[in-house]
Amino acid sequence: MAFARRPRAPLPLWLLSGRLRAWRGLCAPAMAPPSCFALELTDCTLAHFALGAEGGSVPDPRLSELLGPPGRSYSLCVPVAAGDGCGARVRAARVHQSLQHQLRRGPFQRCQLHRLLGYCPGGQAEGVQRGFLLRDPSEGQDTRRALLELLSRCQEAARPHLGEFEADSQGVLWQRAWVLQESRQLQVGCARVLPIPEPPLHPAVPHLLSSAVFRDLDAARAVLETCTSIPEAQAVLDLVDQCPRQVQKGKFPVIVIEGLDATGKTTVTHAVSESLQAVLLYSPPSCIGQWRKIFDDQPTIIKRAFYSLGNYMVASEIAKESTRSPVIVDRFWHSTAAYGIATELSGGLQHLPPAHHPVYQWPGDLLKPDLVLLLTVSPEERAQRLRDRGLEQTREEAELEANSVFRQKVEASYRRMENPRCLQVDASPSREEVLQTVLRLIRATFNDS
Structure with a gap:
C-alpha cells in the first residue's frame, strides 16, 4: 500500500542512548560506525560528508540528488573487528565481496549501486570501512527489510552497518541507523548529513599498504x-x-x-x-x-x-x-x-x-x-x-x-x-x-x- 513519506524528528536522547547501547552490543567487537564518508559518483568524482549534530553547512546538490527524494538511499559499511589485525581485514573483505554479489540480484536489481567508503578523520588505516550506497527508486520500505535480513546472515563481527537517508521538510538530510532484532526493524540512531571538504589524500591510501x-x-x-x-x-x-x-x-x-x-x-x-x-x-x-x-x-x-x-x-x-x-x-x-x-x-x-x-x-x-x-x-x-x-x-x-x-x-x-x-x-x-x-x-x- 502506498503512503506519503513524512520525515520524522530525531529520537529523544533517553531513548536514543538506550538503543545505541543495544547497537554497540550487537556490533561488538566490530568497529563503531564511521563518522565520515566518501561517495563515488557516476562521473568518478567523490562527494564527502560527515554525520553530526544539527548545524550550518554549505549544501552539496550532489548529495541531495543521491540521498534525498524521490526514492530511498541506504548506506552499508563493513566494519573490521578490533584487535584481530590481518584476519579481521580478510573477513571484512570477504563480507564486502559477498555483499556486492548479493546487491546485484534479487530484490536489489532495480537499485543503483555506488562505492562508499567510511572513514575517520585523520587518515588512520584501521579506520577505513568499505561499503556501498544503494539507491532505490521506489518509496517503499521493502528494500530496508530485505537489507536487514541480508545483513542478519553476515558474521556478527563483520556485519555491515545499515543507514537510511531521509530529507525533512526543510530539505535537510538525515541518516537513520537500523538493525534487525528479534524480527523487528529497530532504529538505533539518527544524525544529520553534513557535507565536508575533500581531504588532501584519498582516505583509503593509508589502507593500501x-x-x-x-x-x-x-x-x-x-x-x-x-x-x-x-x-x-x-x-x-x-x-x-x-x-x-x-x-x-x-x-x-x-x-x-x-x-x-x-x-x-x-x-x-x-x-x-x-x-x-x-x-x-x-x-x-x-x-x-x-x-x-x-x-x-x-x-x-x-x-x-x-x-x-x-x-x-x-x-x-x-x-x-x-x-x-x-x-x-x-x-x-x-x-x-x-x-x-x-x-x-x-x-x-x-x-x-x-x-x-x-x-x-x-x-x-x-x-x-x-x-x-x-x-x-x-x-x-x-x-x-x-x-x-x-x-x-x-x-x-x-x-x-x-x-x-x-x-x-x-x-x-x-x-x-x-x-x-x-x-x-x-x-x-x-x-x-x-x-x-x-x-x-x-x-x-x-x-x-
Whole structure:
C-alpha cells in the first residue's frame, strides 16, 4: 500500500542512548560506525560528508540528488573487528565481496549501486570501512527489510552497518541507523548529513599498504595464513617457504617487461629472450600459475597477497638464473602494485596517491631488476587486439576494456613507480620495430652502466 513519506524528528536522547547501547552490543567487537564518508559518483568524482549534530553547512546538490527524494538511499559499511589485525581485514573483505554479489540480484536489481567508503578523520588505516550506497527508486520500505535480513546472515563481527537517508521538510538530510532484532526493524540512531571538504589524500591510501601493495614477504604471507578455507593457499605458503630469503641477483642483467593485456608482452618477451639468449620467466611462476583463477575470484587483499608471494618465488628463480645468463621476466612487482592501487581506490585519476608516495616504492626485501620496460598502445589498438585474439577475458581484462577510468588509473600507477621506474615503449608499430626499440633501450642501459 502506498503512503506519503513524512520525515520524522530525531529520537529523544533517553531513548536514543538506550538503543545505541543495544547497537554497540550487537556490533561488538566490530568497529563503531564511521563518522565520515566518501561517495563515488557516476562521473568518478567523490562527494564527502560527515554525520553530526544539527548545524550550518554549505549544501552539496550532489548529495541531495543521491540521498534525498524521490526514492530511498541506504548506506552499508563493513566494519573490521578490533584487535584481530590481518584476519579481521580478510573477513571484512570477504563480507564486502559477498555483499556486492548479493546487491546485484534479487530484490536489489532495480537499485543503483555506488562505492562508499567510511572513514575517520585523520587518515588512520584501521579506520577505513568499505561499503556501498544503494539507491532505490521506489518509496517503499521493502528494500530496508530485505537489507536487514541480508545483513542478519553476515558474521556478527563483520556485519555491515545499515543507514537510511531521509530529507525533512526543510530539505535537510538525515541518516537513520537500523538493525534487525528479534524480527523487528529497530532504529538505533539518527544524525544529520553534513557535507565536508575533500581531504588532501584519498582516505583509503593509508589502507593500501596492508590490503593491496604489501611492503614485504611477511605482510603478504600473513594474509594467506588466514585463508584456511582455500586449500591452495597452504600449498602456496609451502612453496614460498622453500625459497631462500633476501636473494641476490647474479652478474647478468635482469629485465622486466610490463604492460596491460594485449600490448604485445608475450611476443616481445619471447623475441627479446631469443635475441639475448636469455632465460624467460613469468610471474606468477608456473608452480602456482595453475591456481590463478582460484585467487582471481577472491577479494583484492587475498588476490594481491597471492601475486605478491608469486613475485618472491620468481625472485628466487631470477637469483639462480642470473648467475648464468640474462633474464627476461614477463611481469613482476609493478603489475601487482598498479592493479592493486587502481582496484582499491574509488574515484578517478585525481584520487591516486601523489608521485613519490611510499606505495610506489619497490619492496626492500624483493630482488630488484636492472631495467623495467612498460609496453603501451592506444586504447583503440588494445581493444582491437583483444577482439582479434578471441580468447576468454579475465575479470581484469574485461574491466580494462569496459572502464576507461580504471585503465587510466592502472597506467598512471605504472608511470609513478620508482626505484626502478618504468621506461615506456610505444608498442603500436610492427613487431620487428618494437623489438628493435626494446633492444636499443637494453643496449643503451647496459652500455652506460
